[in-house]
Amino acid sequence: MGDWRVSGFTEVLELGRGGQGRVVLARHDTAGTPVAIKYVSAGDREPLRHEARMLGTVESPHVARLYRLVESDEGVALIMEAVEGVTLREVLARHGELAPEAALVVLKGSLLGLAAAHTVGVVHxxxxxxxxxxxxxxxxxLIDFGVAVAAGAASASGTPAYMAPEQWRGETVTPATDVYAATCVFFECVTGRRPFAGAGxxxxxxxxxxxxxEPLRPLVAAGLAKDAAGRPASASAFVEELERVAEETYGDGWEDRGVRALAGAAVALAALFPLAAAGIGTGGAAGGAAGAAAAAGGAGAGGGAAAGGSAAGSAGSASAGFLAKVGGAKAIAAAGGTAAVVAASGGVAAWQAGDDGPPPRAFTPGEVTLASETIGDPSVNLAEGTVRFVRVSGHSDPAVQQRINTALHAPVDQAVADYRRFLAQAGGLGNQAVPGPARPIEMRSEVLYRGPRLLSVRYLVTVPVYAGGGRYITPKAVNIELATGRVLGPEQIFTAAALSEPKLAELSRRVPPPPADPAGGLECDYRTLTERTELAAEPLTGVSFSLTKDRLATMFTPDEHCIAYEYFKPNAVPYAQIEDLIRPEALELATATTPP
Known part of the structure; x- marks a missing residue:
């Protein structure tokens, strides 16, 4: 299927592209409403029509909405709610495991969304x-019903890390199949790793x-039962048991605390919010994020959060033209006006610039300077220390400048969140006796590249670890498009094929770690990307990727017994050696010689 477009909308960004089609962020030409549009390569269209009709009856605040299914001779398009936020995958990658209350909130919300779909006969x-x-x-x-099927159908599709035994065997899928996957994710939220490594x-x-x-073990055991009949009878029934366990274990306020913790974690990653970054939201998203950050008292700290601010609810205000026939194409209205969204894997937070979107407007990038901040909190045994980070001033667009500086400050926020997590693991939070003497967070900053379109900064962040009295050092890369404030992480730098399973083999071969280094008689080694895939839930954790003028700069975290600054060695690979593994738009930003 070619890159056809539904008329009446202006594409702003391409969010993702894969074997089933592509997803774009767009704006309705008349109402200005932001939406996500998924263009699907559909051979037999009747199952897709049937799925849209069933999902059209779903009404749940925990399921994003499908507004229209549009057909033309060139293909099928689904016009969907554009959800402002970040994926849970991004939250886990940046923050690690969640507090139990936050993990329970994730599980409850997902189960409620799944239950709503199950009610109309759809299994995610x-x-x-x-x-x-x-x-x-x-x-x-909950998003992405892109591979959904009617309950009772056979299926071997899904993501291996979360597939139930019946899916591995290609047997009938039921609501219990989704319960199994949700429990796998819950386990990952509370432990930081997946429950099983593979099919076995x-x-x-x-x-x-x-x-x-211990109080959570019955939930995990029930949800991960090998026999579907041994799992909770329905997602709704599982919610009832979850609420009982949560209230008995964590008290009446468990859900409020969990929601606040999730809000803080999301706001810490506000630079990734796609609508705010693209500047097409109603203003509520950015305002809601700022309000939540202020109420939370710091990113990821688990303080209060302002409600709202999501662009998700704005799509209902679309004009009558939005609901009418689109550009002569045949449009099927979703029954009841709401349905689940069909989105690209990774959600709308993992977006990249589209080749056909409007060109960035002219801008003045401003000056890049080093700033300092004193952080410390005696109440949690965090000694005062001065951290240095990069910031931009004098940008011609104040909103873009704010997005840039939010992204540049994000490693500081993440360091504080990591400190609290490590302290909690050592038994320090909530106790008067905090283990060990107070120590500060440290941060080293380096501007690797300041081009006409791109700013690339690398941080080396040190966080005290009270379990064992050590420290956790990790490299952090921040690559920012200066015209928009868009952050380029690994998903926006490398092609989808380069990041695909199995084991990132080609990327691992061509982007190697530095050679091993002797350290006091010990061999300080660096795991390759392939080895990290085998050992970690997030294979790229502990590696920074920085775009510079002519090469990709990397820094690998060494083995645990070599956690010292001298063993964090920069490495680089010329673009000529990996050009086919990098997204063309990322390469263009890095190598450009003039502003857009």
Whole structure:
């Protein structure tokens, strides 16, 4: 299918592209409403029509909405709610495991959304962290019913890390299949890792319930039962049991605390919010994020959060023209006016510039300077220390400048969140006796590249770890498009094929770590990207990727016994050696010699 477009909308950004089609962020030409549009390569269209009709009856605040299914001779398009926020995958990658209350809130919201779909006879079949959006208000939304099927159908599709045993065997899928996947994600939220490594684990290994707190073990055991009949009878029934366990274990305020913690985690990543970054929201998204940040008292700290601010609710105000026949194409209205969204894997937060979007307007990038900030909190045993970070001043667009500086400050916010997490793991939070002497957070900053369109900064962040009295050092890369404030992480730098399974083999071969280095008689080694894939839930964790003028600069975290600054060695690969693995738009930003 070619890149055809539904008339009546202006594309702003391409959010993703894959084997099933592409997803774009667009604006309705008359109403100005932001939407996501998925263009699908559909051979037999009747199943897609049937799915849209069924999902059209879903009414749930935990499920994003499908507004229209549009058909033309060139293909099928689904016009959907554009959800402002970040994916749960992004939250877990940046913050690690969640507090139990926050993990329970994620599970509850997802189960409620799944239950709404199950009621109309639809099984999601591919529930995973990248299909859960976390807005600034901390109340998650379920997206991506792109491989959904009617309950009772056979299916072997899904994401292996979260597939139920019956999916591995190609058997009938039921609501219990989604319950299994949701429990896998819940386990990952509370432990920081997936419950099983592969098909063998899902098919034969006992659920690793000992890895979670004792009160939560019955939930994990029930949700991960090998036999679908042994799992909760429905997602709704599982919610009832979840609420009972949560209230008995964490008290009446467990849900409010969990929502606030999720809001803080999302706001810490506000630079990734696509509508705010693209400048096409109603203003509520950015305002809601700012309000949540102020109320939370710091990113990821688990303080209060302002509700709202999501662009999700604005789409209902679309004009009559939006609901009418679109450009002569045949449009099928979703019954009841709401339905689940069909989105690209990774959600609308993992977006990149589209080749056909409007060109960025002329801008003055301003000056790049170093700033300092004193951070410390005696109440949690964090000694005062001065951290240095990069900021931009004098940009011609104040809103873009704010987005840029939010992204440049994000490693500071993340360091504070990591500190609190490490302290909690050591038993320090909530106790008067905090382990060990107070120590500060440290940060080293380096501007690697300041081009006409791109700013690339690398941080080396040190956070005290009270379990064992050590420290956690990690490299952080911040690549920012100066015209828009868009952040380019690995998903926006590398092609989807380069990041695909199995094991990132080609990328790992061509982007190697530095050679091993002797350290006091010990061999300080660096795991390759392939090895990281085998050992971690997020294979790119602990590696920074920085775009410079003519090469990709990297920094790999060494083995644990070599955590010292001298073993964090920069490395670089010329673009000529990896050009086919990098997205063309990212390469263009890095190598441009003039502003847009």
């Amino acid at each position: 079949r591919d529930y995973k962290p990248s299909n859960v959006m976390v807005p600034a208000d901390g109340r998650s939304k 684990g899902h098919l034969s290994e006992e659920p690793p319930v000992a890895d979670v707190a």
